[in-house]
Amino acid sequence: MAAQHGNDPSTIVSISKIVPVYPKLVQPERVLTLSNLDRQCPKLMHLVFFYDNLSSQTLKDLPLNSVFSSLKSGLEQTLTLWYPGAGRLIRHNQSDGKLNLWCNNHGAVLAQAETLVKISQLGNLCEYNELFEKLVYKPAFDGNFSNMPLIVAQVTRFGCGGYSIGIGTSHSLFDGPANYEFLYAWASNSEIVKGRRRCSDDELPKPVHERGILLLSGNLQAPRGTTNAHNNKEARAMAIDHLYQLIMQAASGQKGFDPLHIGRGPSNQNNKCVLKTYHFSGAIIDDLKRKHFPMLRGSLHFSTFEILVAHLWKARTKALEVKKEKLVCLQFAVDIRKKVLPSLPRGFSGNAYVLASIMISAGELHQASYECIIEKIRKAKNNVNHEYVKGYVEALEAAGPQGSSDLPPLKELTLVSDWTRMPFHNIEFFHGSKAAYACPLATPISQVAYFMQSPIDSRGVDVRIGFEAESISSAFTQCFL
Numbered sequence: 001m002a003a004q005h006g007n008d009p010s011t012i013v014s015i016s017k018i019v020p021v022y023p024k025l026v027q028p029e030r031v032l033t034l035s036n037l038d039r040q041c042p043k044l045m046h047l048v049f050f051y052d053n054l055s056s057q058t059l060k061d062l063p064l065n066s067v068f069s070s071l072k073s074g075l076e077q078t079l080t081l082w083y084p085g086a087g088r089l090i091r092h093n094q095s096d097g098k099l100n101l102w103c104n105n106h107g108a109v110l111a112q113a114e115t116l117v118k119i120s121q122l123g124n125l126c127e128y129n130e131l132f133e134k135l136v137y138k139p140a141f142d143g144n145f146s147n148m149p150l151i152v153a154q155v156t157r158f159g160c161g162g163y164s165i166g167i168g169t170s171h172s173l174f175d176g177p178a179n180y181e182f183l184y185a186w187a188s189n190s191e192i193v194k195g196r197r198r199c200s201d202d203e204l205p206k207p208v209h210e211r212g213i214l215l216l217s218g219n220l221q222a223p224r225g226t227t228n229a230h231n232n233k234e235a236r237a238m239a240i241d242h243l244y245q246l247i248m249q250a251a252s253g254q255k256g257f258d259p260l261h262i263g264r265g266p267s268n269q270n271n272k273c274v275l276k277t278y279h280f281s282g283a284i285i286d287d288l289k290r291k292h293f294p295m296l297r298g299s300l301h302f303s304t305f306e307i308l309v310a311h312l313w314k315a316r317t318k319a320l321e322v323k324k325e326k327l328v329c330l331q332f333a334v335d336i337r338k339k340v341l342p343s344l345p346r347g348f349s350g351n352a353y354v355l356a357s358i359m360i361s362a363g364e365l366h367q368a369s370y371e372c373i374i375e376k377i378r379k380a381k382n383n384v385n386h387e388y389v390k391g392y393v394e395a396l397e398a399a400g401p402q403g404s405s406d407l408p409p410l411k412e413l414t415l416v417s418d419w420t421r422m423p424f425h426n427i428e429f430f431h432g433s434k435a436a437y438a439c440p441l442a443t444p445i446s447q448v449a450y451f452m453q454s455p456i457d458s459r460g461v462d463v464r465i466g467f468e469a470e471s472i473s474s475a476f477t478q479c480f481l
Helices: 064-081 130-135 176-189 238-253 282-292 304-319 362-367 370-382 386-399 470-480
Strands: 003-005 013-021 030-032 044-051 088-093 098-103 108-115 151-157 163-170 274-280 327-335 353-361 413-418 437-440 449-454 457-467
Touching: 013 064, 013 130, 064 108, 064 151, 064 176, 130 163, 163 176, 238 327, 238 353, 238 386, 274 282, 274 470, 282 304, 282 457, 304 327, 304 362, 304 370, 304 413, 304 449, 304 457, 304 470, 327 362, 327 370, 353 362, 353 370, 353 386, 437 449, 457 470
Parallel strands: 108 151, 327 413, 413 449
Antiparallel strands: 003 013, 013 108, 030 098, 044 163, 044 437, 088 098, 151 163, 274 457, 327 353, 449 457
C-alpha cells in the first residue's frame, strides 16, 4: 500500500515504491577514516530539484516508472565510483567515539511518489513551503548513525506532469563542491531520455575519497622549504577561539546555560525554524555598491560576496537588537583545496572547508563603514592558509567527537556559506531542462545564511537564512532590504 503524507487529499504525496540502490560494481568492504572536518556534521542535508519546464511533450508523457528506473540505473552507475555513498557511518574505535565511514555496500535509498498538486500551486519555488518536506524521503533515525543511509532520494510526479527530485546526502560524505560533482555525475548517468550525452572525464574528474593530509594534524606539517608569514596566534584558528568566547559570553549572561553540555545531546533548534529567501538581482547589488561606495567609479575593487556579507552581518545584528557592548562574530566557509600544502587532489570528495572569523563589538559593527568591514573580511580570508588549517584540525581534535551541528543558536554569531559557485539548478536530471529551482530545506544549523546563484539572473544572488521566530524574520527583512 502506498504511504501517504498529509491529511488534505489535495496535498497528499503518495509513496508507491522504496528500494535500496547498490553500486553496479560492488567494491571490497573497508573502513574509510574520516577527517575531523568530516565529523563536524554527520546529518543529512536536503535539496529539492523542481522540473516544471520540461522541454518536450515526450518528456511530459514519460511514465513515472520509467523515470524512476532511469534514476535508479544512473545512481547504481554513479555509486560504482562514489562507493562511500553506499556505506554507513560507524564508531570504529569505541575508545575515542569518532565516526568513520564503513564502505559496506549497504546501499542508498530511492523512493517513488506521486501527488495531484501542480507545481504552479506551490507559488514562488525559492520560498520555503511545508509541502517540500513531503518531497524528500526521510528514513526513521534512532540516533544510531550505523543504521542511517548516507544518500536518500525521492522522485515525485506532480499533477501537471512536472517532477521533483528530493535528495538527502550526509555532510560527512561531501562538502558543497563534492556534493555538486556527485549530483552532476548522477544526472549525467541517468538516461531518462535515451541517447543523451554523458559527461566526459574532462568535465568531471574521478572522485578521490582518501582524506590524505587532512586525517591527522601531524600530516599537516608544511613541506620543507615553505615559509609562512602568519604568526602563531593566527595559526590557532581564530574561528574556534571566537566561538569559545561567544559561548562563554552567553553562559555569563544566561541562567541555566551550561557550556559544558554543548554538543552532548540532540539539538532542537530547527523545531520552530522560519526559513526565508531574499532575492538580490544584479541591478540591486549594483545599487547597494553605489550606495556605500559613491566615490568609486568604473570597476569596483570588491566582490558581490563581500558587499552582501557585510550588509547581512549589519542587518542581522541590528534586527536581533544585540547590545552594543556585546561581542558579535561573523564566520564564513573557505574552501581549503588550494590552501593546504600540497594542494588537495582534483576530485577530492571529502569536506575541505574551514571557517574564517571576525569578532568585534556590536557597537563597533554599527559604526563601521562597509569598506572597513570588507577589509576585515579579506584579512580573515587571507589568514586561512596551511598553518590555519592545521590549527583548526587540532582544535577540533581537542574538542572531541561531538559535532558542531549541536551548537545552540547564538544571536551574536552570523554564519555564511557561499554556494554561488555551485549552481545546483543547472543540474539536468532531465535532458535539456535545468531545474526551475533547487531548494534547500532546513539545515542542521538553521541560522546559516546560504548565498545561491539565482536561476533567473546570472548576476543575481538568492540569500536563504533561518530564524527562530517570525518576528525576528520581519525585523531582519526591514533591515536587510
